[in-house]
Amino acid sequence: MKVAIVHDWLTTWAGAEKALAQLLACYPQAEIFTTVNFLKPGSVACLEGRAIHTSFIQALPGARKHYRRYLPLMPLAVEQFDLKGFDLILSSSHAVAKGIIPDPNAIHICYCYSPMRYAWDMQHQYLRQSGKEKGMVSMLMRWQLHRLRQWDYLSAQRVDHFIAISDYIKRRVELFYRRPAAVIYPPVEIDKFNPNRERGDFYLTAARMVPYKRIDLIIDAFNQMPDRELIVIGDGPDFDTLAAKAAPNIKMLGYQSDDILIDHLERAKAFVYMAEEDFGILPVEAQAAGAPVIAYGAGGAEETIVDGQTGMHVPEQNADALRACIAMFEAQQASDPMHYSTDACAKQAEQFAQGVFTEKVTHFINDKMRQ
Template sequence: MRKLATEKRSRGHRKHMQDQEGASMTGLIVHEWIERRGGSENVLEAIAAAYPDAPVLTPWSNAPERLTGHDVRQSILARTPVRRSKPLAALVLPLAWRTMVPTGTQYEWVIASSHLFSHHVRVPGRDGPAPKFVYVHSPARYIWNPDLDARGANLLARTASSVLKPLDRRRAQEARRIAANSAFVRDRIKSTWGRDSTVIHPPVDVDRVRRLAAAPEQLGDAERSALEQIPEVFLLGASRFVSYKQLDRAIEVGEAADLPVVLAGGGPEEIALRARAAEATVPVYFVLEPTDAMLASLYARAAALVFLAIEDFGIMPVEAMATGTPVLARRLGGTAETVIDGRTGIFIEDESATGIRASVNRLLTLDRAPVASHADRFSTAMFESRLKAWVQEGLTDGALS
């Protein structure tokens, strides 16, 4: 009886220790850095919601209001000038990610949300490095694709890329699995890193956009007044005011179609866009730094969203479609996957004034109900389901993919 009791206590002790080890072993989520606004940050929040017990590690956060209630850990870089210089960060982070995770902690897995170097992270596990799952918004554009990002065109960036490219490719081989946010990015992952990947489109909170669009009471007085000044029929261009977003093309489209244009956003190109608007043959209205409620209202009221940037995915077109608003886009980048030509939007094939006018006229005849239902394919719930299945399959079969 004593021996039996001892064996029971021994088994109980081993189980307790295993339970304790299981409690200390969990996943880790890493992200480049956290800003107040950004598509990659929206994805990060969805990943964190899918794995609420996994801490989030980031070099620094400029948005303490994001991920409230979640365990967000910042590195020592948060207390250095690196956080204020993206070029300096690009030089420092490849090494920093290798040493950012304390060696005394073990994790069962790590998900790296990557658009620069977070996939370089080295995370200790029980029997060596923890399995690494990389969700790729894009291989670093200004290293691999300076044609898509002017930041990679200067001499310093070109010099650094000659060193960083082979390192980036080598560390990408460490990933157990890689997911791309679009087929457009999947192709770039193949050509830059030589790895296959699974397409998991980013989450778009289509239900929230619809709720905001249907709740004008959430608008402030100034926002209501601004809406009253905007004509009933208009084309919308919305994004950060930076050159590659091509918001000047939204004005060009408005001129070709003889329709007023609203530009919503903010950024360094505001002065240039205002100068272009002053010369335009149609009225151009600016809505600076719109709240989420204001942006949703603009989506819902617009005749169409003009989105001609070449994006890796492009969340805004899906948000606009969620309110039933069709999209004028190019058959390039993420919009080639999210917009259905002739059903949820129109692809510009002829970029002459006559061709643009014809495309807009077709756009204005589309039924808005199918446009709205199509957006549900990119919902947050769909993203979470696919992400969890992708990670679980990778942990189960252990095969690289």
């Protein structure tokens, strides 16, 4: 069987790329198609020796650093891929990958991380953060996003079957594309964690320092709880601003290696997370490490954390609601130290293991290929 895997772009190795790695493990003969590939040669073992086809954007000026500026050209770019003769096309998509023009004889299955957020429900936030809310440039960008939405909807009709990464994304696929979707959670490397280490007396959060991760809310909450220690791991554009507002009980460690992050996850009293994520790998990794998770109860966290057993759902995305939940969490632990057991947390994480992902994906694809 001839298989093509289409991925939006290869510039970093993050959550979507880890799912891509598992798709490649399922189909080792697959060829890869992507708008740009700027990963350092030899840096990713699963890509070694594979045919990787890039689009014309790869050669455009400044694409290495500013490939996102070419977003208006990406629909055209992916439509130029020649997929004639492939039996199975898997698009790994949160932007444009699903928009390829498939061979009519092929089955096209899209593993969808999200409909294109900046073109749909996050348009206003995207314009606000880029400082383009008003003026002629704003009007031009709004027109481009309008056209991008039209293309995004129409190209979704070329997909035979959708797989969403969560029920939350399934609802968005149904809303924006008017298409049904199965749900298969992304793979998480849970085996690298030891949930049985002695817990410390600190709270932990980790994320890229960008606005939607809402690290600011977590810092605001712990600024008002000077007797509780918070450790923050991660770097990004907002790091200096966040570090400047952090009280002495908050340790801003910046970027750390995986080994350091794992060590803190395995020892944390609890992991705190206030972003509204499509899925959210870190809260699952925290549970795999035996740490209960106190997270904003929307998006993926609503599905990955069992409220009252492996963590708590914060009802509102603000600092006061987070402080109230931490107080409740500590009261529950004081009355029953095993209320949030490491075993329960680790067991909850098992359903997101890599092996579960590959088994469900191959079963789904084989079933569709037989139809």
